[in-house]
Amino acid sequence: MIPVNEPLLDGNEKIYLNQCIETGWISSDGAFVERFEQAMAQYVGRKHAIAVANGSAALDVTAAALELGPDDEVIIPTHTIISCASAIVRTGAKLRLVDSRADTWNMDVAKIEEAITSHTRAIMAVHTFGLPVDMMPVLDLARKHGLTVIEDAAQAIGQTYEGRQCGSFGEISCFSFYANKHIATGEGGMILCDDDALAARARSLRNLCFKPERRFVHEELGWNYRMSNLQAAVGLAQFEKLDAHVARKRELGRRYESLLRGVRGIELAPVACAYADNIYWVFGLVLDESVPIDADEARAMLAEAGVSARPFFWPMHEQPVFMKQGLFEGERYPVAERMSRRGFYLPSGLALTEAQQDQSVAAVRNMLATFL
Numbered sequence: 001m002i003p004v005n006e007p008l009l010d011g012n013e014k015i016y017l018n019q020c021i022e023t024g025w026i027s028s029d030g031a032f033v034e035r036f037e038q039a040m041a042q043y044v045g046r047k048h049a050i051a052v053a054n055g056s057a058a059l060d061v062t063a064a065a066l067e068l069g070p071d072d073e074v075i076i077p078t079h080t081i082i083s084c085a086s087a088i089v090r091t092g093a094k095l096r097l098v099d100s101r102a103d104t105w106n107m108d109v110a111k112i113e114e115a116i117t118s119h120t121r122a123i124m125a126v127h128t129f130g131l132p133v134d135m136m137p138v139l140d141l142a143r144k145h146g147l148t149v150i151e152d153a154a155q156a157i158g159q160t161y162e163g164r165q166c167g168s169f170g171e172i173s174c175f176s177f178y179a180n181k182h183i184a185t186g187e188g189g190m191i192l193c194d195d196d197a198l199a200a201r202a203r204s205l206r207n208l209c210f211k212p213e214r215r216f217v218h219e220e221l222g223w224n225y226r227m228s229n230l231q232a233a234v235g236l237a238q239f240e241k242l243d244a245h246v247a248r249k250r251e252l253g254r255r256y257e258s259l260l261r262g263v264r265g266i267e268l269a270p271v272a273c274a275y276a277d278n279i280y281w282v283f284g285l286v287l288d289e290s291v292p293i294d295a296d297e298a299r300a301m302l303a304e305a306g307v308s309a310r311p312f313f314w315p316m317h318e319q320p321v322f323m324k325q326g327l328f329e330g331e332r333y334p335v336a337e338r339m340s341r342r343g344f345y346l347p348s349g350l351a352l353t354e355a356q357q358d359q360s361v362a363a364v365r366n367m368l369a370t371f372l
């Protein structure tokens with residue numbers, strides 16, 4: 001079975017991990033954490049970086065650091081991972097959802113303004129699958145209405161928008177180093193921002209809100225969301241390979257694209273759009289209406305051919321956990337609904353071989369040939 005995502009760990013990972021073990025520095029107090037933070041801050045062009053346990057933790061800390069609360073609303077795409085929504089909902093703030101674009105598979109920024117109310121505090125932009133969100137209109141709206149921009153750049157490490165690094169826009173940005181991201185630490189995440197006070201709040205929230213002057217006395221509740229030195233050691237080694245990882249992702253994506261472009265029954269994301277080249281975090285496809293099955297059935301057929309594919313996100317407005325709370329009643333987001341039912345992605349890991357890619361493409365073609 002071709003795995004949907006196998007990471008590539010062929011740099012200094014072992015050397016740095018050995019240093020952790022030989023020196024005994026395995027907790028978050030080890031030196032690799034700060035080195036990894038500084039490397040990321042400098043690369044993205046931000047003043048502060050706060051390493052955390054995972055990308056979802058980065059979002060939790062971000063929402064808390066911004067002091068969101070029950071009077072606030074935050075605009076997010078409905079087609080995203082639950083982590084974006086749960087971070088907001090846990091502060092008591094309300095979600096306002098926006099549909100996606102059928103071409104870039106990213107948040108439709110033209111639909112943001114109609115979601116803005118007098119309670120709106122923030123817009124969360126989530127760069128999805130390989131192309132960034134169209135950030136300029138988001139930043140313009142934020143300026144016009146006095147809103148905070150949160151960037152979820154988990155899938156866009158090394159991607160740029162109009163030549164500027166993703167994760168450098170807005171007030172605060174979040175990254176994930178889960179095993180399928182461009183930098184993989186197994187589990188890991190990071191928060192980047194420029195504001196000193198916001199960074200200090202995020203650092204404190206990551207570390208149980210210990211007070212520097214008197215440990216074990218707390219004025220606020222935080223989390224233990226620290227990143228270990230072991231994770232950071234792997235992270236730094238992966239960071240050293242980031243440009244190669246990004247180039248490899250683009251190479252894999254473009255090869256898939258050249259083998260599948262024009263095949264009847266499927267829609268692909270563009271190789272490039274007006275403001276960015278696709279980084280192909282994953283290679284996705286959407287079955288069009290000529291294919292009489294949905295993505296789940298298609299994935300089952302691919303699995304029989306030894307290819308594991310993964311579905312697109314399930315929209316936030318159709319999440320049982322939110323429907324049980326009576327949220328989003330009667331709201332419809334047709335593009336995201338279609339993507340969730342008809343979209344999936346092919347094996348896209350950095351360790352993918354050409355032979356595995358060819359097998360995946362053949363499986364897709366054979367699957368489609370049974371219908372078309």
Ligand SMILES: *Cc1c(COP(=O)(O)O)cnc(C)c1O
Nearest residue numbers: 054055056081083154155176178
């Ligand atoms: C992976 C991912 C996350 C969550 O990161 P974890 O490290 O898995 O918690 C958040 N947002 C997006 C867009 C992601 O792709």
